[in-house]
Every structure is written in structure tokens, then in C-alpha cells.
Amino acid sequence: MxxxxxxxxxxxxxxxxxxxxxxxxxxxxxxxxxxxxxxxxxxxxxxxxxxxxxxNRIPAIVFTAGLLGGLGGFTMQYFASVIDYPLNIGGKPLNSWPAFIPVTFECTILAAAFAAVFGMLFLNGLPMPYHPVFGVEKFVxxxxxxxxxxxxxxxxxxxxxxxxxxxxxxxxxxxxxxxx
Incomplete structure (x- = not known):
């Protein structure tokens, strides 16, 4: 063999x-x-x-992706509001973090959801259109x-x-x- x-x-x-x-x-x-x-x-x-x-490692993958997604969303807004294009509107501070919460939350959820789906597919070895056990007649x-x-x-x-x-x-x- x-x-x-x-x-x-x-x-x-x-x-x-x-x-x-x-x-x-x-x-x-x-x-x-x-x-x-x-x-x-x-x-x-x-x-x-x-x-x-x-x-399984899915919880760690989802947590890590959610954390990175949240940090990425916050960083993106901070960069846009404070560094790249600062506008002082109504005297509020440039880093007005309470206004960043909705986008940060949404980026966290989006990254965690994608990580859950693709992590599950990867860890399960999917898609698997064929497995040798499918050739066993009684396996149906x-x-x-x-x-x-x-x-x-x-x-x-x-x-x-x-x-x-x-x-x-x-x-x-x-x-x-x-x-x-």
C-alpha cells in the first residue's frame, strides 16, 4: 500500500x-x-x-476579530476627525468619542460575524463536495x-x-x- x-x-x-x-x-x-x-x-x-x-477555537477567533474590528472602526474615525480633516463644529473637541460609538459597535459586529462564518468554514474543512465515505453504498x-x-x-x-x-x-x- x-x-x-x-x-x-x-x-x-x-x-x-x-x-x-x-x-x-x-x-x-x-x-x-x-x-x-x-x-x-x-x-x-x-x-x-x-x-x-x-x-474549538471559534470563540477566540470571533473575539479577536471583533476587537480588531472595533479598534479599526474607532481608529478610522479618529484619523478622519482629528488628523486628516479636523473641523471644529460648535466648539466640541475633535476627538468626540461618544459620536464614534455607533460606527465602532457596527465595525465590531461586522468583523466578528465575518470571522465566525469564515472561521467555521475553514476549521470544518468546508466546502467539502466529496468525501470518500460517500462512496459506501449504505452511508446514505x-x-x-x-x-x-x-x-x-x-x-x-x-x-x-x-x-x-x-x-x-x-x-x-x-x-x-x-x-x-
Whole structure:
């Protein structure tokens, strides 16, 4: 098998219930598997922890972008009102920061919203028009009534026969090879 472009992409096991999927994912995690995915038609409590889903970085990205957007909005207004084109209107100070609040707020929200959308897309690897599991015939039921655990070929614990035997030990409805 060529390690850079393997023919076998991994194994996917099909389960009837969410509890079977969570149990299999927990045992796979305990066995040392780290590069695995779970697919279900609805959110399953405890599944994220079972597959080792780590905390996401979206809150930090959104906060940073919002902070930079707010600073950028305030700086833009300060530069225009105090440095580039100062106009003394009605005796008010050039740096009249209360007048800058609405634009600063809007720039904060705009930058944070864009960061949330594009950060989520980037961190989720989207758009992904094709994934090798789409080639598995039974995978179409993942959005209806079946639960799938997929272990990838690039996992450190992955060995073709051992991983297949490991997944067969859970007595899944079906076990399929995922090819690229």
C-alpha cells in the first residue's frame, strides 16, 4: 500500500442505535484510535467526548476579530476627525468619542460575524463536495436512521486486519472498506 495515496482510506462500521455508536467510539478511543469520525442523523449526547472532539477555537477567533474590528472602526474615525480633516463644529473637541460609538459597535459586529462564518468554514474543512465515505453504498442511511463510526487509514493505530477485527468485535450491522 502506498502511504501517500492509499487505496484503502479506512473502515466504516454501521450501527442501529446511538448507544452502540457511543460505546464503540469510546472503546476505540480507549484502544488508542484518534483519527475517527462519527456520523449520525441527529446530535447524540456524549458522542463528541467519545471520539475525542476537542474544544474549538471559534470563540477566540470571533473575539479577536471583533476587537480588531472595533479598534479599526474607532481608529478610522479618529484619523478622519482629528488628523486628516479636523473641523471644529460648535466648539466640541475633535476627538468626540461618544459620536464614534455607533460606527465602532457596527465595525465590531461586522468583523466578528465575518470571522465566525469564515472561521467555521475553514476549521470544518468546508466546502467539502466529496468525501470518500460517500462512496459506501449504505452511508446514505446516515441522514435517516443509522449511525456510523469511521476510522481513517492515517491513524497511528490503524493496521488493516487488526482494525477490521477490532470493529467486527462490536458486531455492527455492516462493516465496509472505504476506498478513495
Amino acid at each position: 502506498d502511504e501517500t495515496h492509499p487505496e484503502l482510506y479506512g473502515y466504516i462500521a454501521e450501527f442501529k442505535s446511538p448507544s452502540e455508536l457511543v460505546g464503540a467510539a469510546t472503546k476505540a478511543r480507549e484502544a488508542g484510535y484518534r483519527r475517527m469520525e462519527a456520523h449520525s442523523p441527529f446530535p447524540v449526547e456524549g458522542l463528541a467526548e467519545a471520539i475525542g472532539f476537542r474544544k 442511511r446516515a441522514s435517516h436512521d443509522r449511525f456510523f463510526l469511521f476510522i481513517r487509514w492515517d491513524d497511528e493505530q490503524f493496521h488493516e486486519q487488526e482494525t477490521r477485527t477490532f470493529l467486527e468485535g462490536f458486531e455492527p450491522e455492516s462493516l465496509s472498506e472505504v476506498r478513495q
